[in-house]
Amino acid sequence: MSENIEQAAESPPPSGDRDGGASVPARPDLFLIVCNCFRLVTSLAAICCIIVNVLSVVRSFKNGSDVFDGVFRCYAVVIAVFVVLAETEWTVITQFWKILEYWAGRGMLQIFVAVMTRAYPDYSGQRQELVLLQNISSYLLLACGVVYLISGILCIGMVKRARQKKEISREQAIKDLQELESRREELESLLIVDRV
CATH class of the missing domain: 1.20.1440 (de novo design (two linked rop proteins))
Structure with a gap:
């Protein structure tokens, strides 16, 4: 089981890059x-x-x-x-x-x-x-x-409100992804410290 944890800590993340979170900023x-x-x-x-x-x-x-x-x-x-x-x-x-x-x-x-x-x-x-x-x-x-x-x-006002909701949910998803990335980096650093 400890070998699986070490392999997971050494393998690169499946999507995005290690230091930035989301790789492509949305327009x-x-x-x-x-x-x-x-x-x-x-x-x-x-x-x-x-x-x-x-x-x-x-x-x-x-x-x-x-x-x-x-x-x-x-x-x-x-x-x-x-x-x-x-x-x-x-x-x-x-x-x-x-x-x-x-x-x-x-x-x-x-x-x-x-x-x-x-x-x-x-x-x-x-x-x-x-x-x-x-x-x-x-x-x-x-x-x-x-x-x-x-x-x-x-009904263009309804279109605007729908797009605003989509924009807000996208921004919230980006923020959540960045928090998960920072938490993952903290856990990786803890694994490295425990290994040493």
Whole structure:
């Protein structure tokens, strides 16, 4: 029996190399990278909408004449914060608001925030830079919302979640394999010490 243990300790491992674990690193999933980039663009558009609405709230309450616009903009800020939080895909958010887990629901919320940001434009010409930022951010978020809505209808969100689960399980398998390799090396060193 001791001869079998010595032969097992001296023979090379059947797969992979001795020092690295997995021999071929897996390529990152291009689809998930594109989805993450789109999430980033959507978050930036929602943050721009928050900035525009906060500036409009300050301007509305400072003038004192347009209180309804200020209150409307406050609601737009709160809902735009939900859009940003939904794009983080934080489990606490999706646990309490299940509709934000689905892309169609997320898209409808983004379209709603874009419309709220675009509402009540200032055509008096006093703050042209604010109107320009308002137009850019609202149309960008509107485009992101339409893409999310169409993608949600085509069930692309389900494909993304399935690929994410596969990626997480692959990373966990690599981690488990590395732990097994380190444990095997520890056992081999113990066998060598016992032999001496």
